[in-house]
Amino acid sequence: MHMKKLMxxxxxxxxxxxxxxxxxxxxxxxxxxxxxxxxxxIAYAIDMDTIAETIFEGQAxxxxxxxxxxxxxxxxxxxxxxxxxxxxxxxxxxxxDSNRVLDVVYYYTDQQTADLMAAIQAYLADVGIQMNYxxxxxxxxxxxxxxxxDPVNGPSKxxxxxxxxxxxxxxxxxxxxxxxxxxxxxxxNIPRMNELVxxxxxxxxxxVQREGYFEMEHIINENVYQIPLYYQQLFTYESDRLxxxxxPYGNEQYNYDWAVETWTIEPDASGKGVLYTNAGPxxxxxxPWQNLGIWVHNKFAFDTxxxxxxTLTPIGGELAxxxxxxxxxxxxxxxxxxxxxxxDGEPITVDDVVFSIGAALKFPITQPVLQxxxxxxxxxxxxxxxxxxxxxxxxxxxxxxxxxxxxxxxNVLLSFSQFAxxxxxxxxxxxxxxxxxxxxxxxxxxSGPFKIDEVVMNDYTTLVPFEGYHKGTPKxxxxxxxxxxxxDGNLLVNATAGKADFGxxxxxxxxxxxxxxxxxxxxxxxxPYTRMLWINQFEHPAN
Amino acid sequence: xxTYIIRRVLILIPMAFAIxxxxxxxxxxxxxxxxxxxxxxxxxxxxxxxxxxxxxxxLGLGQPFYVRxxxxxxxxxxxxxxxxxxxxxxxxxxxxxxxPATLELAAVALVFSTVLGCLLGVVSALxxxxxxxxxxxxxxxxxxxxxxxxxxxxxxLVFALNxxxxxxxxxxxxxxxxxxxxxxxxxxxxxxxxxxxxAGVMRYARSSMLDALSRDFIKTARSKGIPEWRVNLLxxxxxxxxxxxxxxxxxxxxxxxxxxxxxxxxQWPGIGNEFISAVRSQDYPVVxxxxxxxxxxxxxxxxxxxxxxxxxxxxxxxGE
Numbered sequence: 001m002h003m004k005k006l007m008x009x010x011x012x013x014x015x016x017x018x019x020x021x022x023x024x025x026x027x028x029x030x031x032x033x034x035x036x037x038x039x040x041x042i043a044y045a046i047d048m049d050t051i052a053e054t055i056f057e058g059q060a061x062x063x064x065x066x067x068x069x070x071x072x073x074x075x076x077x078x079x080x081x082x083x084x085x086x087x088x089x090x091x092x093x094x095x096x097d098s099n100r101v102l103d104v105v106y107y108y109t110d111q112q113t114a115d116l117m118a119a120i121q122a123y124l125a126d127v128g129i130q131m132n133y134x135x136x137x138x139x140x141x142x143x144x145x146x147x148x149x150d151p152v153n154g155p156s157k158x159x160x161x162x163x164x165x166x167x168x169x170x171x172x173x174x175x176x177x178x179x180x181x182x183x184x185x186x187x188x189n190i191p192r193m194n195e196l197v198x199x200x201x202x203x204x205x206x207x208v209q210r211e212g213y214f215e216m217e218h219i220i221n222e223n224v225y226q227i228p229l230y231y232q233q234l235f236t237y238e239s240d241r242l243x244x245x246x247x248p249y250g251n252e253q254y255n256y257d258w259a260v261e262t263w264t265i266e267p268d269a270s271g272k273g274v275l276y277t278n279a280g281p282x283x284x285x286x287x288p289w290q291n292l293g294i295w296v297h298n299k300f301a302f303d304t305x306x307x308x309x310x311t312l313t314p315i316g317g318e319l320a321x322x323x324x325x326x327x328x329x330x331x332x333x334x335x336x337x338x339x340x341x342x343x344d345g346e347p348i349t350v351d352d353v354v355f356s357i358g359a360a361l362k363f364p365i366t367q368p369v370l371q372x373x374x375x376x377x378x379x380x381x382x383x384x385x386x387x388x389x390x391x392x393x394x395x396x397x398x399x400x401x402x403x404x405x406x407x408x409x410x411n412v413l414l415s416f417s418q419f420a421x422x423x424x425x426x427x428x429x430x431x432x433x434x435x436x437x438x439x440x441x442x443x444x445x446x447s448g449p450f451k452i453d454e455v456v457m458n459d460y461t462t463l464v465p466f467e468g469y470h471k472g473t474p475k476x477x478x479x480x481x482x483x484x485x486x487x488d489g490n491l492l493v494n495a496t497a498g499k500a501d502f503g504x505x506x507x508x509x510x511x512x513x514x515x516x517x518x519x520x521x522x523x524x525x526x527x528p529y530t531r532m533l534w535i536n537q538f539e540h541p542a543n
Numbered sequence: 544x545x546t547y548i549i550r551r552v553l554i555l556i557p558m559a560f561a562i563x564x565x566x567x568x569x570x571x572x573x574x575x576x577x578x579x580x581x582x583x584x585x586x587x588x589x590x591x592x593x594x595x596x597x598x599x600x601x602l603g604l605g606q607p608f609y610v611r612x613x614x615x616x617x618x619x620x621x622x623x624x625x626x627x628x629x630x631x632x633x634x635x636x637x638x639x640x641x642x643p644a645t646l647e648l649a650a651v652a653l654v655f656s657t658v659l660g661c662l663l664g665v666v667s668a669l670x671x672x673x674x675x676x677x678x679x680x681x682x683x684x685x686x687x688x689x690x691x692x693x694x695x696x697x698x699x700l701v702f703a704l705n706x707x708x709x710x711x712x713x714x715x716x717x718x719x720x721x722x723x724x725x726x727x728x729x730x731x732x733x734x735x736x737x738x739x740x741x742a743g744v745m746r747y748a749r750s751s752m753l754d755a756l757s758r759d760f761i762k763t764a765r766s767k768g769i770p771e772w773r774v775n776l777l778x779x780x781x782x783x784x785x786x787x788x789x790x791x792x793x794x795x796x797x798x799x800x801x802x803x804x805x806x807x808x809x810q811w812p813g814i815g816n817e818f819i820s821a822v823r824s825q826d827y828p829v830v831x832x833x834x835x836x837x838x839x840x841x842x843x844x845x846x847x848x849x850x851x852x853x854x855x856x857x858x859x860x861x862g863e
Binding site for chain 1 (some may be wrong): 573577579581592598602627632639641711714716717810816817820
């Protein structure tokens with residue numbers, strides 16, 4: 001064991017020496033956190049393997065690099081394996097002021113995060129760095145995202161030294177887009193990163209994107225602009241009563257081909273096939289453009305234009321029968337399937353789709369990747385500004401919708417695999433700005449495999465099979481959704497009582513209790529969700 | 544009496560206004576607003592600040608707080624509770640759906656705890672120093688000392704999960720039409736809510752009864768040869784009831800405000816649960832309306848207690 005550790009330390013030391021050649025080992029201002037040696041020291045000082053095994057009870061994967069494992073991440077990144085001696089050495093070299101007390105902030109309210117903060121505090125203290133930590137409350141955005149007036153020299157407008165947060169991505173560009181000029185609250189402008197962000201966003205060629213991701217990962221890794229801590233997994237839980245009949249698993253936070261219409265469930269005592277789930281609505285159904293597939297009941301109730309697989313790779317049409325993207329990547333065309341209807345029997349038309357695209361563009365909290373795609377449609381700016389009544393880039397003919405983009409968007413297919421149109425006639429007179437406040441969201445009418453039957457807000461919601469569903473009538477006879485959600489004690493209570501046959505949680509704290517139920521099966525799923533530390537390199541006001 | 548009641552009702556108005564203003568001010572001083580709670584912090588970095596600001600403006604959050612408070616208040620006195628900021632639901636509708644759930648739970652608990660608490664308190668007082676008295680005193684101490692969420696969790700574990708006699712939570716299930724259908728859902732939360740109330744009433748009733756029984760008029764009654772049960776119940780208990788009524792009266796607001804803890808533990812879709820959700824999401828029209836209802840409930844309970852005290856104890860004359 002000692003030998004293994006020594007070898008690891010030796011390799012780490014060798015690799016870090018290699019890096020020092022490509023990293024300017026000097027602070028760029030009076031803030032010592034602008035010195036890459038200090039940031040490297042912080043990375044070396046934290047033993048994420050032990051934290052993952054203890055605080056997260058093995059339900060977290062220590063991170064190397066920003067991106068989750070896969071073809072878009074280089075394999076030669078420095079892991080910054082736990083090495084307190086190396087950390088002390090780097091701090092001494094950088095002349096670290098041991099009287100300085102770092103202000104570390106976070107915005108998650110769960111106990112594991114508080115425990116993590118305490119652990120990081122202890123690890124840093126061990127190498128001579130003092131820190132205090134505090135929970136951000138209220139308007140989190142103004143405390144973490146506000147950018148400096150001068151993106152090159154600062155000072156930053158945020159008051160903290162380090163921020164613990166996460167990047168939960170639908171598209172990999174999301175990990176890096178904030179490195180574009182003037183968008184980072186805490187990192188000075190990095191010209192090469194600007195170019196690379198433009199590169200991965202300006203092409204649909206996966207090879208070109210991969211080159212960009214590789215280089216950006218290396219730059220961030222070598223300079224420790226951020227410290228990736230761990231990859232968060234998602235856990236699907238299913239009771240023995242449920243049979244997915246071979247349907248695939250995937251990233252449950254988004255829409256994917258989960259073939260729910262083929263699932264079956266063991267009948268209850270009355271002979272009825274009832275599936276219990278959680279996270280039912282407490283006050284209203286959320287517009288499905290904000291958090292896309294995060295609410296199970298929304299996924300039951302709404303279909304999307306295209307369809308993605310479990311890794312969120314677009315694989316075909318859902319409401320669309322056929323689709324194509326022009327060679328220049330600037331025109332996207334799709335044709336709706338014949339005979340589609342909403343749950344109330346009214347036909348799904350291209351007018352519904354056109355309305356929905358326009359409304360999603362104006363809806364202020366549309367998911368950022370989807371919104372970025374929609375904003376590139378020709379005439380989008382004028383439409384949002386109210387200078388045009390229609391979106392110039394969206395035209396229809398028969399059952400076909402053609403969308404022309406002003407510039408290339410790398411995620412057109414991905415975005416439309418997550419985009420669920422809404423029935424336009426239910427939103428007449430509704431300002432898209434206040435779409436969520438429309439009465440429709442008390443009992444929405446969707447297009448998916450199950451239709452909403454009975455809603456008793458904050459008590460239960462029932463869904464029943466949509467007999468006109470275009471992929472075939474679902475086999476489960478009724479779904480009952482209770483409002484308890486992840487990181488909520490009532491989830492485990494409901495599951496223990498047999499009132500949770502299917503659902504998912506991102507909270508590792510829920511897993512041991514669910515695993516202990518002998519009729520419950522847990523499936524961990526890797527998702528693009530990286531928890532990390534941001535380091536404020538600018539000089540900045542004290543909190 | 545009538546003059547007194549009218550005067551008290553008129554005093555309620557400025558008091559309710561002042562308390563609502565303070566609640567509004569407290570909410571205003573809390574960092575963030577409704578819009579900041581609509582967005583997952585992980586996604587904040589990618590959101591369009593201009594559009595978020597437009598949303599704030601459309602919800603009226605861009606105005607100074609006193610302007611918003613006055614707008615809320617003037618709407619209120621016109622009978623318009625407004626709309627929830629998060630879901631756009633009319634607040635009148637929210638109250639109409641949540642209040643019956645809370646009333647149902649609290650009314651059962653209040654009746655149960657009043658009857659049982661008084662009964663046990665009287666028994667305890669009449670058997671002062673006996674084993675029964677000691678056992679009831681210990682039970683009373685436990686009842687008021689142990690937090691209700693603990694009783695709730697134990698009740699769920701024993702009676703719902705282990706024995707399977709009752710559901711773990713919720714108020715209803717699909718297909719339930721009547722109160723009888725829902726009764727199994729009501730049993731555990733109402734009993735747990737009753738425990739603390741019962742313990743409190745019992746302790747009050749005991750000490751009040753002991754105090755009454757030591758009075759001279761009780762000795763006089765006994766010396767007149769009145770049967771012991773009449774002395775205890777008609778003379779002693781009637782006097783002992785006065786402070787108990789005060790205690791019960793001040794618990795009436797629970798009927799309106801809901802029991803936040805019990806509603807959370809038992810997933811009960813009542814007003815307390817709604818209030819917590821609204822405070823967390825800074826949905827101030829909902830918070831303010833529920834707060835106003837609670838304030839009015841407290842003030843009215845105080846008035847009712849005064850009136851009942853006068854009815855029970857003829858020595859008390861209101862407004863004199």
